[in-house]
Amino acid sequence: MGSRRNGRRIPKGVIHVQASFNNTIVTVTDVRGRVVSWSSAGTCGFRGTRRGTPFAAQTAAGNAIRTVVDQGMQRAEVRIKGPGLGRDAALRAIRRSGIVLSFVRDITPMPHNGCRPPKKRRV
Numbered sequence: 001m002g003s004r005r006n007g008r009r010i011p012k013g014v015i016h017v018q019a020s021f022n023n024t025i026v027t028v029t030d031v032r033g034r035v036v037s038w039s040s041a042g043t044c045g046f047r048g049t050r051r052g053t054p055f056a057a058q059t060a061a062g063n064a065i066r067t068v069v070d071q072g073m074q075r076a077e078v079r080i081k082g083p084g085l086g087r088d089a090a091l092r093a094i095r096r097s098g099i100v101l102s103f104v105r106d107i108t109p110m111p112h113n114g115c116r117p118p119k120k121r122r123v
Contacts, residue, residue: 009071009072010071010073011073012030012076013031013076013077014028014030014031014076014079015027015028015064015094015099016029016079016081017057017079017080017082017087017091017094018081018082019057019081019082019087020083020084021052021083021085022051022052022084024041024057024061024084024090025040026038026057026061026063026065026090028064028067028068028076037068039060039061039063039064041056041057041060043060043063044059044063052086053086055089057084057085057087057089057093058092060090061089061090061091062097065097069098069099074100075099075100075102076099076100076101078094078101078103078104079105080104080105080108081108082108083108
């Protein structure tokens with residue numbers, strides 16, 4: 001049984017950043033979509049309102065990327081989702097890690113016309 005850390009070499013991957021107002025989750029996958037590493041502001045020890053801060057997002061991104069850099073990742077795509085405060089801070093931490101980014105894409109879901117509104121209240 002091989003060790004969990006050095007299971008396989010990953011030259012290229014995808015970094016998913018989900019930034020909500022309450023938390024920031026950073027997931028690193030290989031090109032096929034299998035999760036290699038992940039981290040969130042909550043797992044980094046931030047609790048309550050501090051989880052939604054840019055510093056917490058920066059710490060979470062640094063923790064998630066540190067493990068994949070050891071596995072040999074050099075290139076990555078970044079997909080950012082959500083309206084949270086940690087979007088820019090997480091991207092800054094990813095840039096600082098030394099991984100070459102092929103592109104950064106915003107995949108925040110946008111409603112085209114939204115849900116149907118509820119019927120008016122009868123009195």
